[in-house]
Amino acid sequence: MGSSTHYRAMAFEGNFYIGYLSKTRGLKGELQLFFEFDDYRALELDVLFLAIDRKLVPFFVTQCKLQSNRTAYVFLEDVDHIDQAQPLVHKQVYLPESKRPERHPDDFRITDLKGFTVHDQLHGELGEIIEIHEYPQQYIAVVPYRFNELMFPLNDEIIRAIDREKQLLEVALPDGLIDVYT
Structure with a gap:
């Protein structure tokens, strides 16, 4: 999502993909874990499967410091030098399905709008949200529109209604935004 190197996760039965080790830090074997799993704060990270x-x-986690930018710094058991950590960089990280955080059915998130059809008050149907980018201050929806990628923030000024049953998002895009893309 935030990273340009997006890894296509391998399928491992009974496990789910949470992200990848993006780099080493320091000389003592510390690694940065980049999360591609939205609910990463709810994960139990005592053991990681690489x-x-x-x-x-x-790999057993001996220390884990969660950061605010979708990352964590981790120390793994028996990895106590940069030379042992370096070969683990870019490895995909999984957890057993039994550790997947449960979501309440009423727990609807802005990222759940992916796949919804966007309907603008002025321009009518614009298309389906294919991606939602998360930035520190806001979420940005991406909709293929007239051979371009239309992007707009998902916030209270723009969102008019969300119909979860019909998977419909009604918006009032700012004047001139669509013109930028046509």
Whole structure:
């Protein structure tokens, strides 16, 4: 999402993908974990499963510091030097399905709008939201529109109504926004 190198996660039965190790930090084997799993704050990170040679290898986490930018700094058991940490960079990280955080059915998030059809008060139907980018101050929806990618913020000024049953998002886009894309 925020990173330009997007990894297509391998499928491992009974496990779910949470992100990848993006870089080392310091000389003592500390690694940065970049989360591609939205609900990362609710994850229990006592053991991480790394995809190595098409297998999942468990690593016990001895220390974990969650950061605000979808990352965490982790120390793994028996990885106490940069030379041991370096080969783990870019490895995909998984957790067992049993550790997936449960969401209440009423827990609707702005990122759940992906796949919704956008209907503008003035311009009518614009298309389907194919991506939602998360930035520090706001979420931005991406809709393919007339051979371009129309982007607009998802906020209270723009959103008029959300129909979860029909998967419809009604918006009032600012004057001139659509013209920028046509």
